[in-house]
Amino acid sequence: MKFNLFVLILTFLCFSCTNNKTSIIKVSTEKNIKIKDSINNNELELIIDPYRKEIKTLEKVIGYSKGFYSIRDSELESTLGNLIADILYKQINTEFKKTESKELDFALFNFGGIRGTLNKGKITQHDLFTIMPWKNSATIVQISGKKVLELVKYIDSENLAHPSAGLEIVFKNNDTTEIKIKQKRFDVSKNYYVLTSNFLQEGGDKMVFFANPIELYSLDLNLREVLIKYIQSKKEIIGKLDNRIIRLK
Amino acid sequence: MKRRHFLKKIKFSSIYGLTLPYFINDDYFDNSLKKITILHTNDVHSHIDPFPKNDPLNPNGGGVIARANLINLIKKDNPHTLVLDAGDVFQGTPYFNFFGGELELKLMSKMGYNASTLGNHEFDNGMEKLSKVLKHANFSFLNSNYTLKNTPLENKIKSHEIFNINGIKIGVFGLGIELEGLVEKKLYKGVKYLNPIEISKDISDDLKYNHNCDLIICLSHLGFSYSKDKNIMCDLILAKQTKNIDLIIGGHTHTFLDEPIKVKNLENKDVIINQVGCFGINLGKIDFYFSENKKHQEGMSIDV
Numbered sequence: 001m002k003f004n005l006f007v008l009i010l011t012f013l014c015f016s017c018t019n020n021k022t023s024i025i026k027v028s029t030e031k032n033i034k035i036k037d038s039i040n041n042n043e044l045e046l047i048i049d050p051y052r053k054e055i056k057t058l059e060k061v062i063g064y065s066k067g068f069y070s071i072r073d074s075e076l077e078s079t080l081g082n083l084i085a086d087i088l089y090k091q092i093n094t095e096f097k098k099t100e101s102k103e104l105d106f107a108l109f110n111f112g113g114i115r116g117t118l119n120k121g122k123i124t125q126h127d128l129f130t131i132m133p134w135k136n137s138a139t140i141v142q143i144s145g146k147k148v149l150e151l152v153k154y155i156d157s158e159n160l161a162h163p164s165a166g167l168e169i170v171f172k173n174n175d176t177t178e179i180k181i182k183q184k185r186f187d188v189s190k191n192y193y194v195l196t197s198n199f200l201q202e203g204g205d206k207m208v209f210f211a212n213p214i215e216l217y218s219l220d221l222n223l224r225e226v227l228i229k230y231i232q233s234k235k236e237i238i239g240k241l242d243n244r245i246i247r248l249k
Numbered sequence: 250m251k252r253r254h255f256l257k258k259i260k261f262s263s264i265y266g267l268t269l270p271y272f273i274n275d276d277y278f279d280n281s282l283k284k285i286t287i288l289h290t291n292d293v294h295s296h297i298d299p300f301p302k303n304d305p306l307n308p309n310g311g312g313v314i315a316r317a318n319l320i321n322l323i324k325k326d327n328p329h330t331l332v333l334d335a336g337d338v339f340q341g342t343p344y345f346n347f348f349g350g351e352l353e354l355k356l357m358s359k360m361g362y363n364a365s366t367l368g369n370h371e372f373d374n375g376m377e378k379l380s381k382v383l384k385h386a387n388f389s390f391l392n393s394n395y396t397l398k399n400t401p402l403e404n405k406i407k408s409h410e411i412f413n414i415n416g417i418k419i420g421v422f423g424l425g426i427e428l429e430g431l432v433e434k435k436l437y438k439g440v441k442y443l444n445p446i447e448i449s450k451d452i453s454d455d456l457k458y459n460h461n462c463d464l465i466i467c468l469s470h471l472g473f474s475y476s477k478d479k480n481i482m483c484d485l486i487l488a489k490q491t492k493n494i495d496l497i498i499g500g501h502t503h504t505f506l507d508e509p510i511k512v513k514n515l516e517n518k519d520v521i522i523n524q525v526g527c528f529g530i531n532l533g534k535i536d537f538y539f540s541e542n543k544k545h546q547e548g549m550s551i552d553v
Contacts, residue, residue, distance in 0.1 A: 035316050048297060203434075
């Protein structure tokens with residue numbers, strides 16, 4: 001009798017050992033779902049409302065855009081990247097001349113730094129915050145011609161439309177590269193003044209060629225604020241492609 | 250009578266557009282089958298309001314209200330649901346510039362998020378501010394491969410968390426990307442990045458064998474994959490070089506996968522990877538069915 005009970009318990013234990021383990025028996029996936037148009041949700045609206053009211057001032061129209069501009073509309077350049085780099089180059093060069101009596105040679109920013117698109121028509125400060133949300137400020141470095149070559153190599157291998165101004169590159173299919181800076185032939189023995197952001201100067205996006213420059217100027221100018229001021233001073237802004245950086249096939 | 254009831258159920262399911270594949274086989278009558286739904290987002294980047302209706306790319310797309318309503322609807326169908334995020338909650342709209350992430354975290358808490366992980370942009374205001382704003386979240390940010398000792402984040406970030414839902418144990422852990430080159434150095438001072446593969450092996454073994462988790466999920470901000478260099482650490486490499494992870498919810502690369510993909514791990518078992526782009530435009534949904542019944546376990550299937 002005792003033995004039988006033992007067997008029974010043992011059997012029960014074994015039974016529960018083999019059967020109690022829970023396992024995944026099936027996984028069902030589906031297409032990722034679009035989140036769109038919805039009915040109201042008062043509970044959440046109540047939370048958002050006071051915050052939304054505070055940023056409402058950003059909805060004021062500050063200018064007009066002639067077209068729809070994006071960072072992704074070409075290969076090694078883009079309408080939005082060209083527009084932004086050109087404005088920053090122009091505005092900050094004026095400042096550089098005034099404060100240091102020096103002139104910029106070219107500007108380089110990063111593809112990943114441009115987050116939104118600029119829609120045709122009204123431009124608000126809110127749009128600019130979406131395009132360039134960062135705290136980044138203008139930084140100017142003087143680097144050697146050798147470092148400029150590293151920079152060109154970086155653009156080549158990254159193969160992204162990093163925004164630039166004053167810099168023209170033709171990557172040819174026979175492995176030679178034509179470089180012009182401010183419309184003049186690049187000279188490897190010269191040093192160049194390059195405008196970028198503090199983030200990139202500190203090695204952001206692996207732009208290591210900006211580290212330990214010959215000269216360094218950290219300007220107290222937020223890049224987004226420079227863009228906003230410029231747009232406010234113009235009637236309409238226009239972005240375009242001009243083959244400043246191209247790869248021949 | 251039983252048949253009528255069955256038909257009624259099928260009709261019910263089609264009205265709501267839900268696909269419940271087990272309705273049409275024997276499993277329907279088996280009470281031991283448990284369903285866990287995983288919902289997930291990544292790289293929402295402070296997108297609280299939907300895109301404007303004239304946006305050429307995503308007219309009326311995204312928005313917290315639409316997301317909350319969708320989550321509620323799915324939870325009504327299956328209350329045994331876990332809502333997860335794979336990082337970069339912050340930075341991208343003035344809501345972050347003005348309020349430092351407070352609103353994002355309040356809304357995620359209200360929406361019922363259970364966990365997120367640290368994306369690189371979580372560091373954009375520095376660790377001191379991040380550790381303070383975290384009080385607005387009633388869920389945890391999980392990370393297991395940053396050393397946070399002697400930083401403001403020490404004891405504020407858990408490496409993993411175990412959720413017990415309807416008797417199913419779900420282990421969730423977080424992995425972050427190498428911050429060098431992505432974040433200003435002064436903003437992550439003292440944080441060291443550890444190899445995700447080694448850490449994942451240790452944590453997933455611990456979750457499976459010591460904590461007996463039935464499902465192991467990794468919230469990864471490593472990125473889906475990198476075309477310029479296939480050797481850069483990413484979710485595809487993570488999946489192939491580890492075992493015991495069932496699902497990797499990814500972020501960082503803003504990869505709009507159409508649907509989850511399936512990869513073989515070290516033991517030649519399936520790992521599911523999903524990533525839903527960015528800006529709260531899409532929501533991922535994966536249903537796991539569990540059974541204690543041996544008969545079921547032999548026929549394990551993944552429909553991807």
